[in-house]
Amino acid sequence: MGPHTMSTGEVLAVLLIVFTVSSVAFARRRSQHRYPPGPKGLPIIGNVFDVPTRNGWLVFSEWSRRYGSDVVHIEALGKHIVVLNTMKAAKALFEERPSIYSDKDQSVMFLELCGWWRAWVMLPYGDNWRMHRKLFHQSFRPQSVSQFRPRQIVAQRKLLQLMLDKPEGFSENLRFAIGSSILNAVFAFEATPGDRRIKLVEDAAQTAQHVLHAGVFLVDIFPILKYLPTWFPGAAFKRRAAGYKELVDKMFEAPYYEYKTAFKKGTAQPCFTGKLLSDADGEDTPQRDDLFMNLAGTGYAAGTDTTYTVMMVFVLAMLLHPEAASAAQEELDRVVGKDRLPEFADHDSLPQVVAVLREVLRWHPPLPLATPHRAMSEDHYEGCYIPKGVEIRRNPK
Structure with a gap:
């Protein structure tokens, strides 16, 4: 059974309650704490109209220059967002205080509506996250990645030949070489130009880029908006997310079950997913499939589009x-x-x-806005207050 869809009247009533309660809390907190600098909000609603919904990294960089601070802050009806605009600030919080900032903010738009909850790196900090990380790093920690070098060399040679045969298609050639290398490492699939599996992961990975680059979605500030009907004015984000989720689900599921079928038949070649299945104890369960599928899909998706972006930027840099x-x-x-x-x-x-x-x-950087973290307890940075539960974004720009 799907989630309950609230009526328009119910949505408006709940929003009114949230608005009233948050207004009181907003005024009280403002008088008690000195937050990092940022645009001055309106009474009661705060920075609702300042939240960047496009090219957020550029907006945050401009705020950093305007207010002369490497950390900026906005608040919209109780939802705090703190953005770190320098490496100094990022190291001070993420590296020196990991016990506070290791958690990930649970974005409604990105994780729930678009389906990226499957990406294990976005899990809340805890035992489940640690289990995923342990299994993933057994194959992808710095000491282990050398095992994939022969596959990378094969992809490199293919790329060079493609560049000789079809130099006008250098962008497509790059996408194929990168996708085939990662596809081989994760699933031991031998790809050819035009492979449907590479196209699938490219399309799905693009959804993550679109969402993370956009800025901040209002549904992440007001989660109640996820219950809006898709036809409701202003609910275009739900229609967009539904299309994204279909791609993301298929990207995680299709190659995993294709490999698992070959594994059961004894025809699969060794790879990351093969190691997971070979080392597994106990019976074959849907829960185990979800675990392995999410591990494999995260490795595949995280490397493909980001590596392609880096290579294209390299070409641009050499031309300039x-x-x-x-x-x-x-x-x-x-x-x-x-x-x-x-x-x-x-x-x-x-x-x-x-x-x-x-x-x-x-x-x-291939991701101008890193995936948001969450403060697990209140903190202070250079005299400024950072409340518990605040969304923390790293802006490399």
Whole structure:
């Protein structure tokens, strides 16, 4: 049975109650605490009209400059959002105080309506999150990822051949090489150009980019809005989310069950998902399938679109800065020569190339707004109050 859809009258009545209660709480809290700086809100409703719903990272960066602070704050009817605009602030909170900021904010739009609750990295901090992390890091921690290098080399060689055969399609070639490499590591599927599974994960991953880049959705400030009928004025976000959820569900489920079928037949090749199934104890249950499906799908989705974005930014950087491209090429010619291709073993001998790649990541991160965290207890930063339960966003820009 699906969730109960509230009538328009019920929605308006609940919103009125929330509005009244929050108004009193808003005024009381404002008089007691010094929050980080931010745009001045209106009486009672606060910053409802200041919440950025598009290009949020640009808005937050502008606020940081305007108020001369690396941390900015808004509040809309009791919903607090704190944005960290510098590495200094991010390290001070996330790295130095992990016991307070390890939890993730449970976005209604992103997780519940769009279906990204399946991504284990978005789970609330606790035993369930730790179990997912342990299983995932057995294969993807820094000491273990070298096992995937042969698969990456195969994808690299395919990419180079595609670039020679079809240079005008370099964007599509990049997408294929990245998608096929990750598909092979997670599910041991051998992909060919145009593979439906790569297209599926690209489309699903784009939904995460669209939601995370947009800014803040009002349904995350007023969760009651999730009960609006899809035809109701202003409920376009629900229609959009329904389409996203269909893609996300299919991306997590389809490749997992395809691999599991091959695994039961004994025809599957070793990979991350194969290790999960091989090491599993106990009977085959839907709960175990959900666990493995979410682990595998998260690894696949998290790497594909972000890696493609980094590669495209790299191409842009080299076009804009030909002197950097020439310096990197000179180093490659000197260290590697022209009789072979670079290998992972050359990494430490190519500081110029490594520096270029790191600068690309700094210059234009693939996720300009990191997934939001949540403060598990109240805190203070440079004299400013951060309340318990506040949404904390990291803005690399």
